[in-house]
Amino acid sequence: MSEIIATALKILFFVLVFVFSTAALLTWVERKQSALMQDRVGANRAKIFGLRLWGLFHIIADSLKMFLKEDFRPQGAEKLLFLLAPGISMFFAIAAFAAIPFADVLVVGGTAHVMQIAALDVGILYVFATMSMAVYGVVLGAWASNNNYSLMGGLRASAQMISYEVGIGVSIIGVLLVFQTVNLQEIVRAQGALLGGWLPKWGILYQPIGFLLFFTTGLAETKRIPFDAPEGESEIIGYHVEFTSMRFGVYFLTDLIETVLIACITVTLFLGGWQVPYLTAAGFEFPWGVSLALSNLTVTVLQFLGFSLKVAVLLWFMMLIRWTLPRFRYDQVMALGWKILLPLALLNIFVTAAIILFV
Amino acid sequence: MNVHDKYKPLTFWERTYLPRIWDGLVLTMRHFFFNLWHFFLASIGVQREWKGAVTYQYPEVRRPIWPRLRTLHRLTKREDGTPRCVACMMCETVCPAKCIYIVAGERPEKQIEKYPLQFDIDLGKCVFCGYCVEACPEDAIRMDTGILEFAAYGRNGMLLTKEMLLSFVPKKEHYTARPDLEARPAPAPRLSEA
Ligand code: SF4
Numbered sequence: 353m354s355e356i357i358a359t360a361l362k363i364l365f366f367v368l369v370f371v372f373s374t375a376a377l378l379t380w381v382e383r384k385q386s387a388l389m390q391d392r393v394g395a396n397r398a399k400i401f402g403l404r405l406w407g408l409f410h411i412i413a414d415s416l417k418m419f420l421k422e423d424f425r426p427q428g429a430e431k432l433l434f435l436l437a438p439g440i441s442m443f444f445a446i447a448a449f450a451a452i453p454f455a456d457v458l459v460v461g462g463t464a465h466v467m468q469i470a471a472l473d474v475g476i477l478y479v480f481a482t483m484s485m486a487v488y489g490v491v492l493g494a495w496a497s498n499n500n501y502s503l504m505g506g507l508r509a510s511a512q513m514i515s516y517e518v519g520i521g522v523s524i525i526g527v528l529l530v531f532q533t534v535n536l537q538e539i540v541r542a543q544g545a546l547l548g549g550w551l552p553k554w555g556i557l558y559q560p561i562g563f564l565l566f567f568t569t570g571l572a573e574t575k576r577i578p579f580d581a582p583e584g585e586s587e588i589i590g591y592h593v594e595f596t597s598m599r600f601g602v603y604f605l606t607d608l609i610e611t612v613l614i615a616c617i618t619v620t621l622f623l624g625g626w627q628v629p630y631l632t633a634a635g636f637e638f639p640w641g642v643s644l645a646l647s648n649l650t651v652t653v654l655q656f657l658g659f660s661l662k663v664a665v666l667l668w669f670m671m672l673i674r675w676t677l678p679r680f681r682y683d684q685v686m687a688l689g690w691k692i693l694l695p696l697a698l699l700n701i702f703v704t705a706a707i708i709l710f711v
Numbered sequence: 712m713n714v715h716d717k718y719k720p721l722t723f724w725e726r727t728y729l730p731r732i733w734d735g736l737v738l739t740m741r742h743f744f745f746n747l748w749h750f751f752l753a754s755i756g757v758q759r760e761w762k763g764a765v766t767y768q769y770p771e772v773r774r775p776i777w778p779r780l781r782t783l784h785r786l787t788k789r790e791d792g793t794p795r796c797v798a799c800m801m802c803e804t805v806c807p808a809k810c811i812y813i814v815a816g817e818r819p820e821k822q823i824e825k826y827p828l829q830f831d832i833d834l835g836k837c838v839f840c841g842y843c844v845e846a847c848p849e850d851a852i853r854m855d856t857g858i859l860e861f862a863a864y865g866r867n868g869m870l871l872t873k874e875m876l877l878s879f880v881p882k883k884e885h886y887t888a889r890p891d892l893e894a895r896p897a898p899a900p901r902l903s904e905a
């Protein structure tokens with residue numbers, strides 16, 4: 353029974369609070385950051401009682417707008433699928449968060465709780481399984497809108513997503529070889545070790561190429577610039593061209609949630625997950641001999657903060673990329689995925705395996 | 712950049728794109744941090760303005776407009792307050808959008824025979840070409856009100872009547888935002904004003 357309550361609390365905290373508020377905040381970050389990068393001021397019109405708070409209320413204004421807009425359904429659209437498709441996309445994006453560890457163990461009343469919604473042994477496999485289901489939401493939505501253009505857009509989107517699914521899967525095998533496990537919590541714990549007594553043993557040190565490949569394919573998975581050929585619903589007719597109001601809003605939010613997801617997985621696999629350098633279960637232990645004992649609760653909070661900070665930095669970087677690079681042409685997307693990223697990822701596996709085997 | 716540069720074969724590093732992508736990221740990153748720092752200074756009151764931001768905060772701060780900019784039309788008046796327009800239909804004829812409707816009335820005086828009974832401009836069709844201003848022999852129609860906001864909820868709201876056109880005044884304040892232009896010697900008065 354207490355297990356169920358603990359899981360419910362973890363879901364409430366991590367998915368509903370952390371993931372959703374980060375995704376909602378991203379709509380604001382995106383507008384504000386792009387403004388700063390392009391010498392503009394950015395959204396700052398929405399105000400409550402004269403308070404503007406740098407345009408933070410635009411999050412509320414945007415969602416209100418989404419709810420109040422006309423909910424349009426094209427003639428001959430498949431009713432049920434048209435209703436469900438955005439939800440399918442979002443469901444699988446959220447479900448993937450179950451296996452992401454966001455801190456180590458928290459001891460409450462003598463029982464140790466792993467700070468991970470589902471402590472799965474197959475962690476990373478589960479994440480990839482759910483992530484690859486997201487394509488159904490896209491292609492079903494495109495088909496259900498009874499519009500040939502959006503169907504083409506959906507096919508384009510699913511071709512891209514599936515191609516990069518291959519690349520993303522292959523690019524992490526190097527990490528799995530290094531840490532010899534597919535359990536995400538174990539992978540993060542292994543990254544806490546110190547190399548030469550001072551350098552945190554993060555995945556990126558062992559797999560720099562793997563990191564680049566994973567990050568690039570991950571960007572393509574989220575269907576964002578420079579890989580947003582499926583997205584441009586107004587200029588190149590994407591899969592959600594017939595979706596209006598909150599139906600579109602759900603697709604839009606799904607993209608942002610997927611962005612958070614990719615950031616979380618990258619942090620978990622390559623940037624030490626919740627590991628804060630020199631922070632062990634007992635407190636800080638610096639390599640120069642100083643140590644500071646901390647309670648279990650403080651350590652857990654610090655670990656979660658470390659995790660959030662890394663995710664935030666990565667999200668900032670993804671936004672930076674998004675507002676810097678132009679969109680890839682569709683054939684370039686395919687050529688990059690199949691002819692460059694996939695062979696490089698395979699090569700990375702061979703080299704990693706050879707080093708592990710012979711060194 | 713030289714125009715012919717794009718026909719040069721790319722070097723190896725350019726073909727990998729990665730250094731170039733990095734250069735671009737550094738450029739945008741530099742703008743980001745520069746503006747973030749000045750945004751921070753402005754929000755704690757150290758700085759009054761946003762350095763780097765080129766945006767005008769529209770309803771509060773208006774962008775100075777060029778004196779020659781064509782804004783909403785108006786009809787000028789004589790000293791006695793009667794419309795200068797003599798209902799000659801020049802503007803109606805020249806208007807490429809056919810959006811001026813004039814109904815002429817007769818005046819008792821002999822020097823000026825006609826005046827507009829009705830003078831409507833349908834802004835929903837007007838393309839702001841300014842031909843009406845150019846065609847007018849009496850300098851009776853001008854586009855110097857400085858009014859740029861005339862959105863309406865329906866087509867009826869886009870109709871300018873003679874009374875409205877006569878009530879508009881030239882907006883000098885909009886022009887004063889360019890002191891360099893104000894300082895210039897005033898142009899010689901037009902013939903009809905003299
Ligand atoms: S500005 Fe051009 S289109 Fe508009 S009323 Fe004058 S002549 Fe017609």
Ligand code: SF4
Nearest residue numbers: 796797799800802847
């Ligand atoms: S051209 Fe001038 S005088 Fe003639 S009708 Fe038009 S506004 Fe009146």
